Amino acid sequence: MFVVIGATGIVGRETVGLLRKLGEEVAAVTRNPAADLPDGVRLVQGDPSKPDSITAWPPDAEAVLLSPRAAGGATAELLALAARGARRVVLLSAATVEYPAGHRRFADEFKAAEEAVRESGLQWTFLRCADFQANALAWAPQIRSTGVVRGAYAGAATSPIHQRDIAEVAVRALVDPQHAGRAYVLTGPQSLDQRDKVRLIGEALGRRLAFEEVAPEQVREAMLGQGLPDDVPDRLLGSLAHYAKTPGPTTDTVEQLLGRPGLPFAAWAADNTAAFVTPAGS
Numbered sequence: 231m232f233v234v235i236g237a238t239g240i241v242g243r244e245t246v247g248l249l250r251k252l253g254e255e256v257a258a259v260t261r262n263p264a265a266d267l268p269d270g271v272r273l274v275q276g277d278p279s280k281p282d283s284i285t286a287w288p289p290d291a292e293a294v295l296l297s298p299r300a301a302g303g304a305t306a307e308l309l310a311l312a313a314r315g316a317r318r319v320v321l322l323s324a325a326t327v328e329y330p331a332g333h334r335r336f337a338d339e340f341k342a343a344e345e346a347v348r349e350s351g352l353q354w355t356f357l358r359c360a361d362f363q364a365n366a367l368a369w370a371p372q373i374r375s376t377g378v379v380r381g382a383y384a385g386a387a388t389s390p391i392h393q394r395d396i397a398e399v400a401v402r403a404l405v406d407p408q409h410a411g412r413a414y415v416l417t418g419p420q421s422l423d424q425r426d427k428v429r430l431i432g433e434a435l436g437r438r439l440a441f442e443e444v445a446p447e448q449v450r451e452a453m454l455g456q457g458l459p460d461d462v463p464d465r466l467l468g469s470l471a472h473y474a475k476t477p478g479p480t481t482d483t484v485e486q487l488l489g490r491p492g493l494p495f496a497a498w499a500a501d502n503t504a505a506f507v508t509p510a511g512s
């Protein structure tokens with residue numbers, strides 16, 4: 231039995247699906263008692279940031295996939311719960327731990343989660359992920375309505391990663407103890423700036439799209455105007471400012487671990503065209 235904490239998130243959902251395809255028993259921890267999960271997945275209700283709320287933790291759990299965002303500051307308490315039966319934990323960490331970018335406090339959150347995992351006594355694997363290709367979904371409303379993405383730091387370049395690549399590595403680390411004690415920096419195969427990403431989404435849609443650079447302050451004000459907390463523009467703009475000067479890392483770790491190249495952004499865009507198209511009749 232494998233437990234996924236953050237099971238309805240981008241990586242968690244993909245990992246749950248892959249484990250089920252392999253015929254593994256999976257328990258998904260979610261706050262939502264009506265969460266839509268693949269057939270055969272055991273729903274374990276609770277809020278990971280309040281471990282006491284998880285009353286039906288599976289005693290036969292062998293390994294745990296943990297999202298720091300879902301865990302909030304409760305990683306240590308959650309792992310104390312897990313350690314009653316589980317032997318391994320795989321943590322969804324971030325490349326910024328090893329390649330600092332943006333405000334230090336965000337990297338520090340991941341470092342603190344890694345530290346709590348190290349201290350848990352469980353065997354651990356850290357997946358230090360680059361930005362997700364799926365983050366481009368944040369552009370969907372602008373692309374649907376105008377075909378123009380307005381954002382700061384057009385030249386900010388990273389090698390974004392497909393969630394399937396992270397999930398396939400996560401599954402290997404969950405089932406195979408040979409990954410214990412390893413910290414993997416996982417990136418996509420190509421360095422792309424923001425204009426490249428928008429162009430590739432346009433190519434997948436068969437539409438000409440544009441990226442229009444605006445001042446960072448304008449982006450911040452727009453985000454705060456949408457009711458988002460300060461942390462959201464701080465996280466985004468801090469890292470983009472860094473990547474505009476120094477592109478994010480590109481590693482071949484996915485290829486080494488999976489025996490195939492990481493999935494390119496174009497593949498993600500092709501799989502997700504529906505998100506960027508206004509449904510007919512609406």
Ligand SMILES: NC(=O)c1ccc[n+]([C@@H]2O[C@H](COP(=O)([O-])OP(=O)(O)OC[C@H]3O[C@@H](n4cnc5c(N)ncnc54)[C@H](OP(=O)(O)O)[C@@H]3O)[C@@H](O)[C@H]2O)c1
Nearest residue numbers: 236238239240241260261297298299300322324359361362
């Ligand atoms: N996006 C990136 O570029 C990036 C890069 C590197 C690392 N990461 C990290 O990778 C991890 C996985 O990210 P993800 O996007 O797959 O999913 P996620 O943000 O971890 O969300 C997973 C699930 O956690 C649950 N959750 C519980 N409390 C939450 C809270 N306070 N805020 C948000 N979600 C909460 C939600 O499930 P229920 O509603 O079902 O309870 C949510 O669907 C995160 O820790 C993230 O920080 C992300």
